[in-house]
Amino acid sequence: MQIKVPASSANLGPGFDSIGVAISLYLTIDVLEETEHWVVDHDLGDLPRDEKNMIVASALKIKPDLAPRHLRVKSDIPLAHGLGSSSSAIVGGIELADKLGGMHLAPHEKIELASQLEGHPDNVAPTILGSLVVGCKVNGHFTAVKAPVPPFAMIAYIPAYNLKTSDARAVLPKELSFKDAVQASAVANTAVAALFAQDYEKAGELMEADLFHERYRSKLVPELEIIRNVGHSHGAVATYLSGAGPTVMSLVDPQHISDFIDAVRQAGLKDEIRRLEVAPRGAYWL
Incomplete structure (x- = not known):
């Protein structure tokens, strides 16, 4: 048995801790034989290989009496790069508990459990639902609504350096003025409306008008403004900081992908660029 869990890209500018999109990078979990103790084989550095692994720990929080298994884990998702690697692990654990524990969880129940573990739904919800x-x-519970799939390529610029979410959150203010909070919320609300209306010209402008976090985090990720400026003249509908960063994500018209990537290179940015797509399907079993 095998679980496939997509990565995710959160915030999309003003949708701070609220909006996310599933993308075509995957955590793959092969569920093998029962064992005396949990064994997690992987090549992901010094991450735990026992019940302390986030996949197993998440599963056991949901189903503490789950029988130990041998797991083989592979991942395309870069760690500490704002692409939801921890959320994918949490969702993978919930899928493991649901299937092996015979829980028969509905999608909204999985979102509730995953959001409780993660603290917010922006990554885990698209990882579960797709799109x-x-x-x-x-009112004390989490809720999520699926939106239309944007018809654009997701071009990720992935800097070589890591950026811990805790460090990216540390630069944020503890509070906003009432006036700033109203404007920030208005931008986010209108961006969501434009996404549902599939008015991507308006959505793109609004996605680049965030007032919640990007203006504070951009000093940690200087590539954001460079790529955003490149995108304005090379086919990007919008460019935003993916999650807490440092990955910079651009929604690009498929006809302009080569032009956009060439322009990013000409701007002097030499780290990895990946062409991704929106993953229409959330976590699933094979």
Whole structure:
């Protein structure tokens, strides 16, 4: 048995901790034989290889009496790069508990459990549902709504350096003024409306008008402004900081992908560029 879990790209500018999109990078978990103790084989550096691994730890929080298994884990998702690697691990653990524990969880139940573990739904919800998802916490529970799939390539510029989410959150202000909060929320609300209306010209402008986090984090990821400026004249609908960064994501018209990538290189940025797509399907079993 095998679990496939997509990566995710969160925030899309003003949708801070609320909007995310599943993307075509995958965490793959081969579920092998039962064992005396949990064994997790992987080539992902010094991550735990026992019950402390985030996949197993998440599964055991949902189903503490789950029988130990031998797992083989592979991942295309860069760690500490704003592409939802921890959320994919959490969702993988929930899928493991659901299937092996016979829990028969509905998608909304998986979102609730994953959001409780992660703290917010922006990465876990699209990882579960696929596509583009908007979510929040309300009245003590989490809720999420699936949006239309944007018809663009997702071009990720992935800097060689890591950026811990905790470090990226440390540069954010503890509070915003009422006036700034109203404007930031208005931008986010209108961006969501434009995405649902599939008015991507308006959506793109609004995605680049965030007031919640990018203006503070851009000093940690100087590539954001460079790529955003390149995109304005080379076919990008919008460029935003993926999650907490440092990955910079651009929604690019498929006809302009080569031109856009060439322009990024000409701007002097030499780190990895990946052409990705929106993953229409969330986590699933093979």
